[in-house]
Amino acid sequence: xxxxxxxxxxxxxxxxxxxxxxxxxxxxxxxxxxxxxxxxxxxxxxxxxxxxxxxxxxxxxxxxxxxxxxxxxxxxxxxxxxxxxxxxxxxxxxxxxxxxxxxxxxxxxxxxxx
Amino acid sequence: xxxxxxxxxxxxxxxxxxxxxxxxxxxxxxxxxxxxxxxxxxxxxxxxxxxxxxxxxxxxxxxxxxxxxxxxxxxxxxxxxxxxxxxxxxxxxxxxxxxxxxxxxxxxxx
Numbered sequence: 549x550x551x552x553x554x555x556x557x558x559x560x561x562x563x564x565x566x567x568x569x570x571x572x573x574x575x576x577x578x579x580x581x582x583x584x585x586x587x588x589x590x591x592x593x594x595x596x597x598x599x600x601x602x603x604x605x606x607x608x609x610x611x612x613x614x615x616x617x618x619x620x621x622x623x624x625x626x627x628x629x630x631x632x633x634x635x636x637x638x639x640x641x642x643x644x645x646x647x648x649x650x651x652x653x654x655x656x657x658x659x660x661x662x
Numbered sequence: 663x664x665x666x667x668x669x670x671x672x673x674x675x676x677x678x679x680x681x682x683x684x685x686x687x688x689x690x691x692x693x694x695x696x697x698x699x700x701x702x703x704x705x706x707x708x709x710x711x712x713x714x715x716x717x718x719x720x721x722x723x724x725x726x727x728x729x730x731x732x733x734x735x736x737x738x739x740x741x742x743x744x745x746x747x748x749x750x751x752x753x754x755x756x757x758x759x760x761x762x763x764x765x766x767x768x769x770x771x772x
Contacts, residue, residue: 591750592762593760593761604757650695650710651707651752653704
């Protein structure tokens with residue numbers, strides 16, 4: 549069964565360092581998302597991406613964050629200068645439809661900022 | 663309060679009993695979805711109910727939707743230990759992104 553894969557599963561970084569989280573969405577999906585979940589809290593929307601551009605982003609997704617689909621298969625989330633409060637689980641998701649279709653999630657990348 | 667709030671926050675029941683979780687939301691929706699999350703894992707889609715549907719079944723799951731009250735419920739019948747997880751409702755608010763609720767942490771006691 550097709551699945552969304554994410555790497556790394558866990559990354560520890562120093563505050564101020566750049567981090568890139570990688571995702572391989574399901575191959576025939578066209579809509580891509582990043583969500584994050586701070587430990588014990590709700591799953592929060594960060595950004596949606598379609599047709600090689602951001603279609604929607606949340607207030608959390610400030611200019612420290614960027615997304616890219618560099619090669620037609622990978623979908624990356626970059627945090628330029630990490631802060632302590634960026635520590636969270638980051639989930640990539642993909643979908644074959646817009647407007648609230650089923651999302652297929654990866655297992656997440658746990659980011660720990662020290 | 664937040665779009666998509668589940669109650670109760672936590673629920674513990676004996677194996678074999680039924681578990682009911684509720685979700686309330688604030689904006690208009692195209693559909694409402696329920697997801698499950700095992701501890702430390704990704705979210706898994708369980709069921710989607712469209713705004714013009716009132717009830718939907720999938721195996722041991724039954725979802726209801728009342729758009730006039732902006733609420734939904736998820737019923738898991740004949741619970742099993744493997745059903746232990748957090749359950750989230752998610753709404754689309756008429757746009758692309760899904761907004762997740764705060765979740766119900768379900769514990770099934772063997």
